[in-house]
Amino acid sequence: MSEGLSDPKAMRALAHPARLMILSRLGVEGSATATEVAEIAGITPSAASYHLRMLAKYGFVEDAPPRGDGRERLWKTVDAPITIGVLPGDQPDVRDAKVSLMLAFRREANEAADRALAEVERESAEWRDVTRFSRMRIRADAEELARLNESIEKLIEPYIAAKRDEKAAPSGARVAEVQVNLFPVAKRPAQGLPTEDHDAAR
Structure with missing residues (x-):
């Protein structure tokens, strides 16, 4: 955003x-x-x-x-x-x-994604096949990330539920959700080595 x-x-x-x-x-x-x-x-x-x-x-x-x-x-x-x-x-x-x-x-x-995942087996094969939970790492500079966000928004715009009249959508259309997160990856803190030698305790 x-x-x-x-x-x-x-x-x-x-x-x-x-x-x-x-x-x-x-x-x-x-x-x-x-x-x-x-x-x-x-x-x-x-x-x-x-x-x-x-x-x-x-x-x-x-x-x-x-x-x-x-x-x-x-x-x-x-x-x-x-x-x-x-x-x-x-x-x-x-x-x-x-x-x-x-x-x-x-x-x-x-929470919305968790509910969808919990219900995915109850969906028809048609809807199960188009349900996606994906996560990808990309390599880009800030300008490229901004352009990517603009492209995604333009791609989604025609389908926004609040703006798309139900009569204009196909007969099988229903409300779906797109979640987009674009952010620079923060370094994961090192967990360090275990303080206890579990093998030695056996």
Whole structure:
């Protein structure tokens, strides 16, 4: 991810697990009431209302056009991507908030992948065949890594669930997830040699 969020209060507000789940639900399935998002987040409708108001306070969600008789308040995501990146000039509180939010993003992404892996055997052969969990090491400079990220984003853009109308997608289309992580590899700390000779103890 690149530059974007810089308000520590907004980032701390977004890092709450229930709020990330609510934001994901609204982004993928469209506008919803507090009661509708409460179920996916495993919280009460009143708690969901509070979280939605907090998300609205920091500009992540907003009121959606009413449906039916208009008695229920509907919420939708703000049509702007959420980006975040640690910058050299960040103050300590900003840097800490950014790292906390990115860790929260990673936890949610890991949980989504874990759920998919746990269910993969229940999927049809068609979906099992296209499910991928891959990890690759590449050799590139910073400029090449930036270009690679731009290329990946352009490739994915036409399929983004929040922007692709269900009617425009093929009949068998369903929500899938792409997780992309580009980062310079940090050196793994040396574990050192064992302090005990286990063979000698036998």
